[in-house]
Amino acid sequence: MANNPVKPQPCRILDVKKESAHEWTFRVETDARPEHGQFMQLSIPKVGEAPISVSAQGDGWLEFTIRSVGRVTNVIFEKTAGDTLFLRGPYGRGWPVEQFRGKHLVVITGGTGLAPVRSLLRQCAQQPGLVRDVHLICGFKNEEGIVFESELMEWKEKFRTIYALDTDKKDGWRTGFVTEFVKEIPFAAFGGDYAAVVVGPPPMMKFTGLELVKCGADPAKLWMSFERKMSCAVGKCGHCRIDEVYVCLDGPVFPYTVARGLVD
Numbered sequence: 001m002a003n004n005p006v007k008p009q010p011c012r013i014l015d016v017k018k019e020s021a022h023e024w025t026f027r028v029e030t031d032a033r034p035e036h037g038q039f040m041q042l043s044i045p046k047v048g049e050a051p052i053s054v055s056a057q058g059d060g061w062l063e064f065t066i067r068s069v070g071r072v073t074n075v076i077f078e079k080t081a082g083d084t085l086f087l088r089g090p091y092g093r094g095w096p097v098e099q100f101r102g103k104h105l106v107v108i109t110g111g112t113g114l115a116p117v118r119s120l121l122r123q124c125a126q127q128p129g130l131v132r133d134v135h136l137i138c139g140f141k142n143e144e145g146i147v148f149e150s151e152l153m154e155w156k157e158k159f160r161t162i163y164a165l166d167t168d169k170k171d172g173w174r175t176g177f178v179t180e181f182v183k184e185i186p187f188a189a190f191g192g193d194y195a196a197v198v199v200g201p202p203p204m205m206k207f208t209g210l211e212l213v214k215c216g217a218d219p220a221k222l223w224m225s226f227e228r229k230m231s232c233a234v235g236k237c238g239h240c241r242i243d244e245v246y247v248c249l250d251g252p253v254f255p256y257t258v259a260r261g262l263v264d
């Protein structure tokens, strides 16, 4: 696949896991080796294509956690283990893992915003010492919206975690928006040696960015990942363009200093 990244390749679905009613994880057989935070174009012939983040990877497989929202994703949800999906990629700039190495890593996600950062978190959990420690805040609208629940429980043992539901109550979980918990991150104790990543719906990213800066985080140490309508994914069609920025090539991961100008 790496030899011709623009040609969709047929790949076998190995497994489908229902995370929630409208968010399912598809494990697909492929030898593609994306960087954390990159995306692939998933397609169904005669239906269309959708850019989807890689949510986990292993030897000979990738996982994609998909929300069924329309034409392409609804047809993907009709597929099951043994069926074929077409993939091209990987595309885009992922998380700057080298810049995170040895530092305190703060990760704040809203809903399925956890998907584009999940493969990085899996590596942090499997490889202690990659980063100094992980401070993870994950928010979900309600209990039905929780994804990757067994991993969230595993990460409780390895990371400093705050898991929250917007308004509902649940044992071991906090109630409130993720922005309310940002002040609990001990930025002053980090000695400047940290990076923070934020992924979620645009309003969540906007207000979390503002709150992080209010709580003392340096804007130059913050990163965000964007979902934007795309077509070619290789910088040719202009569908993803915001001013001079091509989200497919320059992103989807951006430094906050660029991202804050892109959030509507």
Ligand SMILES: Cc1cc2nc3c(=O)[nH]c(=O)nc-3n(C[C@H](O)[C@H](O)[C@H](O)COP(=O)(O)OP(=O)(O)OC[C@H]3O[C@@H](n4cnc5c(N)ncnc54)[C@H](O)[C@@H]3O)c2cc1C
Pocket: 039, 048, 049, 050, 051, 052, 053, 054, 064, 065, 066, 067, 068, 069, 070, 071, 072, 073, 074, 115, 116, 226, 227, 228, 229, 230, 252
């Ligand atoms: C870099 C990147 C990573 C993404 N990662 C994921 C992921 O991990 N999981 C996931 O479920 N989705 C992800 N998306 C969003 C996903 O690409 C869209 O939901 C999908 O393309 C919709 O296609 P559709 O044909 O099913 O829906 P359509 O019938 O085309 O549209 C249904 C609705 O979705 C909106 N929409 C369409 N395309 C996008 C888009 N690219 N971004 C946001 N909204 C869109 C439309 O405005 C419409 O309201 C990502 C998008 C990008 C750009």
Ligand code: FES
Pocket: 229, 230, 231, 232, 233, 234, 235, 236, 237, 238, 239, 240, 241, 246, 247, 248, 249
């Ligand atoms: S999707 Fe075509 S230029 Fe970015």
